Amino acid sequence: MNDSYNYVVLANKIDRQFLNNFSEYPEIGELPYEELTKKLEFHPARRIVFNNTFYNLREKEIKKIMELLSSQNIKFILITSDVECSLYGDYIYVYDGYQKVLEGLKETVLKEEKVLKKIGYGLPFVVDLALQLNYYDIFDKIYWNMDDLVRDLWS
Amino acid sequence: MELSKLEGRIIGVISDNFQTDDFLDKLVSDIIVKKVPESLKMVQLENAVLDKKFRELSLRDKSKVILASKLHDQEIVLVNFSKGLTFKDFSYFKTLFKKIVTYGRRIILVDIKSELFLNCVDKIYVIEKDEVKYATADLFDKILELYIDAPKIVEFFHKCEKMGVRLDQYTELDELMKAIYRIKA
Numbered sequence: 001m002n003d004s005y006n007y008v009v010l011a012n013k014i015d016r017q018f019l020n021n022f023s024e025y026p027e028i029g030e031l032p033y034e035e036l037t038k039k040l041e042f043h044p045a046r047r048i049v050f051n052n053t054f055y056n057l058r059e060k061e062i063k064k065i066m067e068l069l070s071s072q073n074i075k076f077i078l079i080t081s082d083v084e085c086s087l088y089g090d091y092i093y094v095y096d097g098y099q100k101v102l103e104g105l106k107e108t109v110l111k112e113e114k115v116l117k118k119i120g121y122g123l124p125f126v127v128d129l130a131l132q133l134n135y136y137d138i139f140d141k142i143y144w145n146m147d148d149l150v151r152d153l154w155s
Numbered sequence: 156m157e158l159s160k161l162e163g164r165i166i167g168v169i170s171d172n173f174q175t176d177d178f179l180d181k182l183v184s185d186i187i188v189k190k191v192p193e194s195l196k197m198v199q200l201e202n203a204v205l206d207k208k209f210r211e212l213s214l215r216d217k218s219k220v221i222l223a224s225k226l227h228d229q230e231i232v233l234v235n236f237s238k239g240l241t242f243k244d245f246s247y248f249k250t251l252f253k254k255i256v257t258y259g260r261r262i263i264l265v266d267i268k269s270e271l272f273l274n275c276v277d278k279i280y281v282i283e284k285d286e287v288k289y290a291t292a293d294l295f296d297k298i299l300e301l302y303i304d305a306p307k308i309v310e311f312f313h314k315c316e317k318m319g320v321r322l323d324q325y326t327e328l329d330e331l332m333k334a335i336y337r338i339k340a
Contacts, residue, residue: 012213012215012239012241013215013216014213015211015213055235058303081241083241119243120243121242122241122242122243124307125308125311126307129311129331129332136332136336138339146307150318153315154315154319154320
């Protein structure tokens with residue numbers, strides 16, 4: 001693993017057997033926002049496994065968690081079935097059951113539209129929309145952030 | 156709060172008052188007891204799951220088992236059913252929910268993911284401290300954003316609106332794309 005990357009693991013069979021693949025790192029499950037921030041403020045680990053941790057959180061809360069992790073220089077491996085969360089990672093692993101089917105930098109993996117849709121994850125909305133806009137020759141690049149896409153689309 | 160008093164056939168509820176079902180060490184065969192083969196098939200689970208303990212299942216299979224156990228109830232209440240599900244699952248189960256309610260039954264989705272409500276629920280209720288604090292039939296209603304993150308397509312609509320671009324309230328990407336293309340062309 002690259003020390004400077006945050007990883008997202010897209011998985012559709014998140015059980016104990018699957019999670020054992022990441023057992024060398026401390027794991028945090030679902031927690032309310034306040035409890036999670038408290039836990040992360042003085043966390044001694046340099047890398048943490050988030051097991052579906054962001055499920056209960058709103059997007060603005062997740063963004064604050066990202067800032068907190070960055071300020072604490074803590075890296076993460078986020079395990080989730082929610083493809084929207086893949087935007088938080090630098091490097092993505094995609095699993096179908098226990099089988100790894102894709103891995104690579106976010107910018108590469110999220111362009112694998114056919115594979116991601118076939119397995120069932122789909123694409124993050126902003127990436128899907130950007131790809132469609134590319135097909136329609138309105139854009140010639142992919143967007144990872146909706147504000148940037150909307151600004152460039154209408155400005 | 157009696158959920159049965161809420162109006163609608165497929166109802167979305169935003170609330171912290173309800174707990175996800177947890178059957179801990181119970182065997183799946185003791186959880187799904189009505190019309191077992193049919194129920195498993197409808198939620199896309201294999202027969203082998205019956206021999207497993209609920210605790211051992213993946214988040215996705217837990218959601219499916221909970222649904223299978225309630226499939227033949229008159230009123231199906233699912234709390235955070237979206238947990239562990241993929242985008243494709245959402246689509247499959249929304250179709251299933253629409254089919255179920257044609258038999259005169261009701262489905263109540265207490266959930267944190269508004270994407271599950273999109274193109275599915277008739278009405279959305281915000282329930283706090285056992286009281287209905289807000290109700291709407293419109294996922295584009297901005298007040299809802301006080302309580303839940305909007306579906307991404309709705310968020311996009313609101314961001315465009317802020318830029319002075321008024322689109323119709325599309326809930327499918329294909330239709331939205333055509334509308335954008337018409338404007339840009």
